[in-house]
Amino acid sequence: MAVFRLNIVLSLAALSIAFALEHVQTNQTRLGPDDSPDESLRYDSYRYRCDQPHALDPSADGLxxxxxxxxxxxxxxxxxxxxxxxxxxxxxxxxxxxxxxxxxxxxxxxxxxxxxxxxxxxxxxxxxxxxxxxxxxxxxxxxxxxxxxxxxxxxxxxxxxxxxxxxxxxxxxxxxxxxxxxxxxxxxxxxxxxxxxxxxxxxxxxxxxxxxxxxxxxxxxxxxxxxxxxxxxxxxxxxxxxxxxxxxxxxxxxxxxxxxxxLQTLGDTLYALPAVYEKGYLDVWFDIDVIGGHSSVPSPHTAIGMMSEIVTELESSPFEPKIMWNSPVHQGLICLARYSPYAIPDLTNIIYHGDLDAAAHYLSHASPNTQYLIQTSQAVDWIAGGDKINCLPEFVTLGVNHRIAPQDSIGSVQYRVVKLTEHVVRKYSLQLRAFEGDDDYRRYLAAEGISSEDDKAHHQWKPTYNGTLTLRSGKKSRVTPQTPTSGPIWDIFAGTVRHTFAREASRVIxxxxxxxxxxxxxxxxxxxxxxxxxxxxxxxxxxxxxxxxxxxxxxxxxxxxxxxxxxxxxxxxxxx
Ligand SMILES: [Zn+2]
Missing domain, CATH: 3.40.630.10 (Zn peptidases)
Incomplete structure (x- = not known):
């Protein structure tokens, strides 16, 4: 799959259950018999219970x-x-x-x-x-x-x-x-x-x-x-x-x-862990264009310095982790709590209480795999600028890669980038050209009732830098729709899994x-x-x-x- 030299756990799993597999041996806490989560989970408060369809045996066709x-x-x-x-x-x-x-x-x-x-x-x-x-x-x-x-x-x-x-x-x-x-x-x-x-x-x-x-x-x-x-x-x-x-x-x-x-085994249970959606994707490119000059009489800041401040702003403001109610991640956690309640008792209790903020906190601190399942990632992956050691750079480009979690969107990520560059734009009186002609950005502003004129409020032309910051999108794709995790098609998929792998474990989920x-x-x-x-x-x-x-x-x-x-x-x- 299209990830770069990462093993499958790093690239894909990031699931609570995969996480449980990594951590089950180190967690010795046991729930007491009175608070057995199997009995006390208030399933009626959930729409999803992780009920499993019957194993589906195809032998009626005589093959x-x-x-x-x-x-x-x-x-x-x-x-x-x-x-x-x-x-x-x-x-x-x-x-x-x-x-x-x-x-x-x-x-x-x-x-x-x-x-x-x-x-x-x-x-x-x-x-x-x-x-x-x-x-x-x-x-x-x-x-x-x-x-x-x-x-x-x-x-x-x-x-x-x-x-x-x-x-x-x-x-x-x-x-x-x-x-x-x-x-x-x-x-x-x-x-x-x-x-x-x-x-x-x-x-x-x-x-x-x-x-x-x-x-x-x-x-x-x-x-x-x-x-x-x-x-x-x-x-x-x-x-x-x-x-x-x-x-x-x-x-x-x-x-x-x-x-x-x-397929992953946890205790006596074999879990089949299909992905029912993929995170979205957005590359954002930042260009700073300023007046150059000889480095013997430099301006206090160069385009490289300005871009560095933007990087610092971005990296000091990571996205928020979030688990949405009844989302596939929430459902996966319900399955884990129901069928392997003692794997991570703390997490089982959190799910029992329906405290998804606590669950998000737990997963986001457990490992990068679980963190980025529930949080939009940003990675500053590309920078270029400066041609010559005695010339002030006239042009610097920065590339930031995002993988978008369902609580965010292409437009909301773009808007966040604009907000985080605001400080640098003001400080150096840069002209800002933010995602011009980009439909995702335009639609987001319209939906949120934000005037795009806000972006243009800082065109105070100062001769020192005479600079422009241009923000543009590169490759992008939306978070995919979520495949239903109940109903007849899910039942055939899950029922076939439960039939084919029935010999591999005492329980297949x-x-x-x-x-x-x-x-x-x-x-x-x-x-x-x-x-x-x-x-x-x-x-x-x-x-x-x-x-x-x-x-x-x-x-x-x-x-x-x-x-x-x-x-x-x-x-x-x-x-x-
Ligand atoms: Zn592949």
Missing amino acids: LSSQDLFTGSDAIDILVKRHQPLVQIPSICYDDLGDFDDDERWEPFHKVPKVLKETYPIIHNIATIETIHKFGLVYTISGSDEGLDPILLTAHQDVVPVEEETLDRWEYPPFDAHYNPKDGFLWGRGASDDKSRITALMSAMEALLSQKDYQPRRSVIFAFGFDEECSGYRGAGEIAKHLEKQYGEGGIAVILDEGGAG AAPGAMTANTDSRHYLSLSDHIYRWSPGSLASFGNIHTINERVQLGELSNMAKFYYDFIRNFDQADI
């Missing part, structure tokens, strides 16, 4: 069971042989990739459809296969009932680069796809993120189509983008337009993409969460209200994505195939 198909050494050997040639393709997404025809670094992507064709011959006989925008791959297995909306399962073909300097720290070369039967790991860049899902999805479908009893009623679509690690505009972005033309807005019943915090990073699913928002970002694996397989020694555990890869196999069948039987 082989996922356990029979994907368990055992023969099944593992087949998965290894399918996965290896895919992982051996260095389909790397570089941020500066040029046009398809001009940049030879696209070359490896030509191999992906060829390998898939050789590996999955039955799918290639039966499915309709479309190539979208050069390398996007869409496989459609048509159902017999056109009244049923299709389901869309997505993955991405591209991987992040391997840094040359890290090569000697890899146990096995990153594109050898070496399998070690002793520990059950297949090693390589992309072995986990995200080619594991291509292999699992294709294996599930190959198994379905090889049985004559599989006569799908509902169409199944696989869409494999090719630049997710570079924001996904050329791949998933174009695939989404193609699918929207074909099926219309909201024409897909459910979308399953990578993400979430996977599906609990909602969020993502601090973005996936290809951001391009598919118009196609469905139901998007689950969830890779059915644990940290064993997802702990090293985007870093050295990426690997996938074959037992987990087979579990992924089992889940997709059951998920497709359960949706085929559902009349929704």
